[in-house]
Amino acid sequence: MAERYDVILVGAGPAGIFAALELANTGLKTLLLEKGPDLSARPRPGELQRSTPTDPRLRWQITGFGGAGAYSDGKLTLSTDVGGRLDTILGAESLRGLLRYVDDVYMRYGGTDRVYGLSAEVEEMRREAARAGLRLVPAPIKHLGTDRSFYILEAIREELGRTVEIRTGVAAEQLQLRDGRVVGVRTSTGEDLAAEYVVVAPGREGSQWLLDEARRLGLDIAQSPVDIGVRVEVPAPVLDKITSVVYESKLELYTRVFDDRIRTFCMCPGGEVTMEHTGGEDAVITVNGHSYAERKTDNTNFALLISTTFTEPFREPNAYGRYVARLANLLGGGVIVQRLGDLLAGRRSTPERLHRGLVTPTLRSAAPGDLSFVLPYRYLSDILEMLQAMDRLAPGIYERHTLLYGVEVKFYSVRLRVSPQLETDISNLFAAGDGAGVTRGLVQASASGVVAAREIIRRAGAGSS
Ligand SMILES: Cc1cc2nc3c(=O)[nH]c(=O)nc-3n(C[C@H](O)[C@H](O)[C@H](O)COP(=O)(O)OP(=O)(O)OC[C@H]3O[C@@H](n4cnc5c(N)ncnc54)[C@H](O)[C@@H]3O)c2cc1C
Numbered sequence: 001m002a003e004r005y006d007v008i009l010v011g012a013g014p015a016g017i018f019a020a021l022e023l024a025n026t027g028l029k030t031l032l033l034e035k036g037p038d039l040s041a042r043p044r045p046g047e048l049q050r051s052t053p054t055d056p057r058l059r060w061q062i063t064g065f066g067g068a069g070a071y072s073d074g075k076l077t078l079s080t081d082v083g084g085r086l087d088t089i090l091g092a093e094s095l096r097g098l099l100r101y102v103d104d105v106y107m108r109y110g111g112t113d114r115v116y117g118l119s120a121e122v123e124e125m126r127r128e129a130a131r132a133g134l135r136l137v138p139a140p141i142k143h144l145g146t147d148r149s150f151y152i153l154e155a156i157r158e159e160l161g162r163t164v165e166i167r168t169g170v171a172a173e174q175l176q177l178r179d180g181r182v183v184g185v186r187t188s189t190g191e192d193l194a195a196e197y198v199v200v201a202p203g204r205e206g207s208q209w210l211l212d213e214a215r216r217l218g219l220d221i222a223q224s225p226v227d228i229g230v231r232v233e234v235p236a237p238v239l240d241k242i243t244s245v246v247y248e249s250k251l252e253l254y255t256r257v258f259d260d261r262i263r264t265f266c267m268c269p270g271g272e273v274t275m276e277h278t279g280g281e282d283a284v285i286t287v288n289g290h291s292y293a294e295r296k297t298d299n300t301n302f303a304l305l306i307s308t309t310f311t312e313p314f315r316e317p318n319a320y321g322r323y324v325a326r327l328a329n330l331l332g333g334g335v336i337v338q339r340l341g342d343l344l345a346g347r348r349s350t351p352e353r354l355h356r357g358l359v360t361p362t363l364r365s366a367a368p369g370d371l372s373f374v375l376p377y378r379y380l381s382d383i384l385e386m387l388q389a390m391d392r393l394a395p396g397i398y399e400r401h402t403l404l405y406g407v408e409v410k411f412y413s414v415r416l417r418v419s420p421q422l423e424t425d426i427s428n429l430f431a432a433g434d435g436a437g438v439t440r441g442l443v444q445a446s447a448s449g450v451v452a453a454r455e456i457i458r459r460a461g462a463g464s465s
Pocket of ligand 1 (some may be wrong): 010011012013014015016024033034035036062063064065066067068069070071073074075076077083101170171172173201202203204205206207209257266274276288289432433434439440441442443446447
């Protein structure tokens with residue numbers, strides 16, 4: 001006979017974990033199902049920085065208890081405008097309350113008081129950005145750092161271990177329905193687990209699985225753009241003026257040539273560039289960045305991402321992103337790094353040229369190469385325009401020593417239709433976090449887990465026991 005639960009949560013990233021924290025002590029029998037390893041079996045923060053692209057442990061980078069959040073930079077963006085589309089689903093006012101609540105929970109497990117982006121200097125910076133043709137999106141931000149984020153997760157893991165059943169190394173393989181209602185989950189170990197409610201929160205790692213399941217179940221899926229670009233690395237002093245005020249500057253430009261939207265993303269002052277391994281068996285290596293609370297490098301890195309919506313009848317933005325990433329992997333064995341000066345001079349970077357440069361790459365395994373073999377002209381043109389505009393705000397960015405790593409891709413393409421309670425068109429099946437296209441960052445992902453769990457608690461008539 002199938003084991004019975006009140007609630008099954010699929011995925012132990014921030015969305016699944018925050019749902020589990022809400023459900024703990026309510027009397028509801030809850031299972032948190034995670035396909036990757038438990039937190040204690042994942043590498044410690046920083047352990048993978050010296051890895052090569054073939055290191056098998058890279059597989060656990062965004063999968064396992066903690067999800068992609070385990071090695072995230074821990075920037076908590078406390079704005080309703082950034083990090084997902086919960087503002088349009090719930091309304092800005094409800095979201096504001098939730099952001100405060102999520103921040104309080106992080107504080108309970110070891111968060112930080114310091115908030116960037118609120119001082120009077122932000123307004124002056126916004127004006128300066130406008131003079132350079134850029135839009136600065138102000139957002140209050142707290143920075144936990146990769147090290148502190150991991151300790152926070154350890155504290156949460158310990159507490160949840162006492163209140164919720166957690167199974168790691170087991171994937172949800174199939175969602176089971178009866179009469180238009182979810183009734184359980186079939187696992188990768190062949191077990192049928194019955195549940196009154198299921199919350200799917202599989203993150204980027206599980207976005208393809210969710211897309212396949214959504215298609216199989218006939219759920220409505222909207223296409224969303226794929227974000228493709230590079231990670232830029234400069235000496236930290238070049239961006240000090242900005243990062244000391246806003247920590248991360250969210251800058252946007254609509255480019256002259258293609259009228260594309262290009263934006264900065266995930267700025268990491270004093271941080272490191274990292275590899276990201278996405279897609280399980282059929283994985284591609286992309287690039288990302290993070291930083292520590294305690295230890296700083298001499299460099300600052302950030303992503304430049306271009307959002308492109310493709311023409312009909314194309315409906316596979318994820319596949320397109322993977323194709324471009326795979327090209328970089330084919331030519332560089334993983335991530336490619338190139339000096340801006342070499343790109344502009346139409347030549348590849350070499351180890352000798354990099355060595356002569358002013359910026360020492362923090363991702364040592366990146367192969368010196370030529371990004372013009374990887375990125376279409378449209379993307380390169382957008383990136384160069386953006387760097388020129390940013391140089392007016394922070395002189396030193398459009399410099400020949402600036403490093404460009406490729407490629408950075410954000411896979412978000414599944415966007416399920418959900419109610420304000422995050423229920424899908426299937427009764428009692430809820431969708432939360434990045435994998436369902438609901439969110440794009442730690443705070444909103446965590447908040448989405450809270451929303452789904454609270455609705456389940458309300459319907460089940462449960463409360464704190
Ligand atoms: C290097 C890096 C730095 C980042 N820095 C920041 C930052 O500073 N600020 C910020 O806001 N965001 C940051 N992010 C993004 C942030 O980590 C994500 O937005 C967030 O983790 C999304 O949470 P989630 O719960 O939706 O999904 P995830 O954290 O991706 O977790 C999903 C989990 O579901 C599991 N799963 C998938 N499929 C299945 C299945 N079929 N069965 C069972 N389990 C499954 C996965 O293994 C994974 O553990 C960063 C990400 C990376 C990789």
